[in-house]
Amino acid sequence: MLPTHTDVLVVGAGPTGLATALTLARRGGEVIVVDQLGSPPVTSRAAVVHAYTLEVLDRIGAAAPLIGQGVRAPRFTVRDRDRVLLSVPFHQLPSRFPYALMVSQSVTEAVLTERLADLGVRVRRPCRLSDLSRTADGVLAQVDGAGVRARFVVGADGLHSTVRQLAGIGFTGPSDEESFVLADVRVRSALPRDEAALFLARSGPLIWAPLPDGVVRLVAAVPAAPAEPDLAYLQALLDERGPARRPDRVTEVLWGSRFRVHHRIADTFRAGPVLLAGDAGHVHSPAGGQGMNLGICDAVALGTALADVLGGGPETLLDDYTARQRPMAEDVLSFAAGLTRLATLSPARRPFRDVLLRLLGALPPARRQIALRLSGLSHRERTPG
Structure with a gap:
């Protein structure tokens, strides 16, 4: 049975909700975490934790146990079939974590859940939020028909956020959407197993990301993704977009799925x-x-601000949170859209793109700036602590 009162109700138990709750719990805040799913998903989209996110997770005691379960990638490459257009070095990053950590989102969620459990907080599921109403001292939330009074409510419940809708917050962006296929596979491949790669193909980008135990995560933008991509479908994707001289061969599909994405911001x-x-x-x-990286950074920034307010600080700290994190989100949306446009340039413009990327790759200052941008460290000055 849910408690009837809490400092903070967190709706959603993905990495963002878990990291928010963990940040609060470590500061002594009373927090309830609810999720509408009966059990955590074992499949997920995200497969990389960047350097800045590891720094953020380290503040809440979650970096070390996560690092032990991932693959450290000291570089990231942008490719057009067999040609390396750009190699981005992470090993020279100004961080204690000079790499991208390749690890499934489900593992990240498990680590955060365990850290929360150590503090006596468990995720309550399945629990569905149906209503929010303002009160004199916070919010009355209806969860599975029962009222929960909270001083604050955090919506970490994803794209179709019930919290966002009940709060009447707009969610704007282009009306078009992108379709993606994703899968964890085993492949015979000549590509390095300590390096993530983005293949730029006229038909769309393909992400090739090594995970522990010889698994490779494939993510590709496609016109109409099948619900359950099979070996033949994924092999055709690699044949079309991946290495040509020494092509990958898919030997096993562990799981596959699809998802659609709009570019939107609250x-x-x-x-x-x-x-x-x-x-x-x-x-x-x-x-x-x-x-996921930006979501975790949101979470720790928000959890810190909420803990400060609960400790007697001014509520303007919460305005500072949105003033800081929303521009970061706008920047990330622009960056992700730019990468997609790079992949889908017309054949006539692709030679110019390739020359530009190779020129950037030949300039150490440019490589460094790209590494800082991908790793999230370029946002470091925007987040206190």
């Missing part, structure tokens, strides 16, 4: 005592692996 991340984080506030293409 009009605000705060409506009084209701706050948004992660996909509830911003969604975009997975190109560059920025989505």
Whole structure:
């Protein structure tokens, strides 16, 4: 049975909701986490945790146990079939985590859930939020027909956020959407197993990301993704977009799925005592692996601000949160859209694109700036602590 009162009700138990709750719990805040799913998903889109996100996770005691379960990738490459157009070095990043950590989102969620459990907080599921109403001292939430009074409510419930809709916050962006196929596979491949790659193809981008135990995560933009991509479909994708001289051979499909993405952002991340984080506030293409990373950064920034307010600080700290994180989300949306446009340029413009990327790759300052941008470290100055 749910408690009837709490400091903060977090709706959604993905990485964003879990990281928000963990940040609060470590500061002594009373927090309830609910999720409408009966059990955590074992499949997920995100497969990379960038350097800045690891720094953020380290603040809440979650980086070390996660690093032990992932693959460290010291570089990221942009390719056109067999040609490496750009190699982005992560090993020289100004961070204690000079790499991208390749690890499934389900593992990230498991680590955060375990850290929360150590503090006596468990995710309550399945629990469905049906209504929010303002009160004199916060919010009355209806969860599975029972009332829960909270000083603040955090919407970390994804693209179709019930919290965002109940709070009346707009979610704007282009009406068109992108269709993606994703799968975890085993492949015979000559590509390095410590390097993520983005293949730019006229038909759309293909992300090739190595995971532990010899698994490779494939994510590709396609016109109409099948519900369950099979080996033949995924092999055709690699034949069309991946290496040509020494082509990959898919030997096993562990799981496959599809998803659709709009490029959208919430009009605000705060409506009084209701706050948004992660996909509830911003969604975009997975190109560059920025989505979950930005959500975790939202989470720790918001959890810190809420803990400060609960400790007696001014509520203007919550306005500071939205003023800081929303521009970061706008920047990430623009960056992800730009990567997709690079992949889908017309044949006549692709030679110019390739020359430009190779020129950038030959300039150390340019390579460094791209590495800072991909790793999230370019946003470091925007987040205190």
